[in-house]
Amino acid sequence: MMRARLAVLLSLLAGPALAQLQAVDATKRPTCTDGKPWAIWLLNESSATDCDATAGGSSEALCCCKDGTVAACASGGSGGNSFETVNAPSGTDPVADSSTDTLNLTASGGLTITGDSSTDTLAFAVGNVATATALAANPADCTGASNEFAWRIAASGDLSCNSVVAEPIRGSTINAWPSSASSYDDEFTSTTLDAQWTVSTVTGNATSAGSISLLASPSAPVRDLTTVPGWLMWQSDSAGSGVAFVQSWTEDTTSMLFARCQQDQRNFSASQEGSVHIGITVAADSNESVFVWANSTGSALSFRLQVQNNGAFTESASTALHEVQPLSPFVLMLVRNSNSYYGFVSYNEGAAFTYLGTVTKSGVTAFDEIRLVYLGANETPSPIMGCDYIRFEADNVYPTFTR
16 A cells, blocks of 8 residues: 555656645545645545545545546546647647647548547548549549540549540551541541441452451452451452442532552452452442542553443543552542542652543533442452542642641
8 A cells, every 4th residue: 555655646746736645534635626736545435436525434545636626546646747738830839728628630631530439549541532532433534435545633533535546657657637537538447347338249249347368268258447457458259259338428529539558469360350449439320430440450550540421431541650569558549620530649648649640521410429449359369458548528639648
């Protein structure tokens, strides 16, 4: 008992001045006044924690007067060291007004504080909860296309999106889409044929979706938008079938149609075998057409401009342009000015065009179709050809090629 009293005495010496520690009967407990603390042993209490002024027991209770209230002294004594002032880095410093004053904690700017009285703990969580919640609620802001990316995030979680248009690098240039694309254009970037096209059999067997082959001839012609990304490839069968990709068109008297293509350049024996054509036709009249095309017949590749008036074919006078094994794709272009049609060809990106001549359309039937035609050959393996794009411009000025 003496050791316990000594421990209490020593602890009280570290705090505010207290009255001398003594033992008195419970009925003689001194008055407790705020600002005048004391510690005392009360005798004859009912328990070691009973600090009332009524005797009748056999226990001793160590009691403390603090802030005008008498209670059992806390373990280690009363009046020990404590922090009276909290030093704040900004604003004013909170100061305790009494020993029972409460320090209030507030949170903002993404900080949350959670108290737990059962464990006597405070949990601090830091994070931009509002933005994170908003982002979670808007996961599809930039998923409209596979080439979209977010470049800014608002506090609300809304994303500002942009997209990148990528084309394969060809040589030292990049062949980009035109800035103002026509509804008739097709860059062939999808793995399926766009709905604007109708597939029509020109000769032989019907064409279906499939894969081109370097070493074999398919049993029927195949169109392929997967093997060479961004190109509409086609391979005929050994029967030398042909296909036309057709889309409806509203006639324009000043316009140009051009396509970037490449084809098998073997020495085919029959006219127009293994050739690529672009042109305009009449849906209800197969006797009216204008085409510019690449012909592989003979020992060299030749380029032609041809008009059909009421079933009669006429080629331009300038058909002597021949190239022996050109090494790059070519751009075929058909330019219209009223009833006069002009043919041009250029290699690679179309920086300069070679003039193929002019033909005149004598009929009055309005053209209403655009056609991209591939003609095969009865060879094994069968020829492969394809086009990178087909584009239309409603004028007859020089075409735009973005580099």
